[in-house]
Amino acid sequence: MTSPATTGILEEIDAVLFDLDGVLTPTAEVHMRAWSRLFTPYLEARGAAPYTDADYFAHIDGRPRYEGVRTLLAARGITLPDGDPSDAPDVETVCGLGNRKNEEFNTVLATEGVVAYPGSVRLVDALLAGGRSVAVVSSSKNAPAVLAAAGIADRFDVVVDGAVAAELGLPGKPEPDTFRHAADELGVPPGRSAVVEDALSGVTAGKAGAFGLVVGVDRGVGADALLAAGAGVVVTDLAELLPPETPAPTSPEDAQ
Structure with missing residues (x-):
C-alpha cells in the first residue's frame, strides 16, 4: 500500500x-554472487580476511567494476597494477580481476536469467x-x-x-x-x-x-x-x- x-x-x-x-x-543479487565467486577464493589464497556480503555493500555496490575491485583490495591492504581493460580474466591486475568477475556475472545471467x-x-x-x-x-x-x-x-x-x-x-x-x-x-x-x-x-x-x-x-x-x-x-x-x-x-x- x-x-x-x-x-x-x-x-x-x-x-x-x-x-x-x-x-x-x-540483478544486484547476480552481481553479489559473481563478486563472491571472484573474491572468496582470491582473498583466501592471499591469506586476507574472508569476503562477506558486507564488503559488497561497503566497497563495491554501485561503483564502476574496476573501481569496485580497487576499493575492495584497498580495504584488505592489497595493491595491484591497474592493467588494461583488454587484460584476460586470469591476469593479476585490477582490470583482469574485473574481467574475471564479468565472466562470472554473464554465466549466472545466462543460466538463471532475470x-x-x-x-x-x-x-x-x-x-x-x-x-x-x-x-x-x-x-x-x-x-x-x-x-x-x-x-x-x-x-x-x-x-x-x-x-x-x-x-x-x-x-x-x-x-x-x-x-x-x-x-x-x-x-x-x-x-x-x-x-x-x-x-x-x-x-x-x-x-x-x-x-x-x-x-x-x-x-x-x-x-x-x-x-x-x-x-x-x-x-x-x-x-x-x-x-x-x-x-x-x-x-x-x-x-x-
Whole structure:
C-alpha cells in the first residue's frame, strides 16, 4: 500500500533516472554472487580476511567494476597494477580481476536469467503513460543485456551505462556526472529530475547533483544508511511511489 509519505512525491518531477541493478531488476543479487565467486577464493589464497556480503555493500555496490575491485583490495591492504581493460580474466591486475568477475556475472545471467521487479515496471509504465521521461543510469557495462533479458529495454530511450561513461570520460558514482548526462539527454534540468537508487554511492551521487528528489530503495543497505547518504525518501518497493488508484465513478443508480 502506498504510504502518505510517498503519495504524490513525484508530482513536481518531469524525469526519473533509475539505477538498474537492485532498482529495476534483482540483478544486484547476480552481481553479489559473481563478486563472491571472484573474491572468496582470491582473498583466501592471499591469506586476507574472508569476503562477506558486507564488503559488497561497503566497497563495491554501485561503483564502476574496476573501481569496485580497487576499493575492495584497498580495504584488505592489497595493491595491484591497474592493467588494461583488454587484460584476460586470469591476469593479476585490477582490470583482469574485473574481467574475471564479468565472466562470472554473464554465466549466472545466462543460466538463471532475470525478471524485473513488478512494482518497478508498474511505476515506469505509469510515468510513461503520464508523459514523464525515464532513463537508466548504471555503472555496469552489462546494462543493455540485462534490460533485454528482463524484457524492458523498449521502455528506455536513454541508457547511460559503464560503456557510455567510459566513452565520454564521465566519472562514475558517487560522482553525479552520469545522472546529469542522462538528464541532459532527456532535456530536463536536474531540479526537475529524480534519482532512484539502492546503492549508497548512487544516493550520494544524486545528492551531489542537486536533483529535485533522491529516492532510496532499500534492498538490504538499510533505510537509515540511505537517508544518511542523502535520500529524501526510502521505499522497499517502487510501487509505493504510485499515486493511489482513483475509485470508479458512482452511477446515479448505484447511489440510490
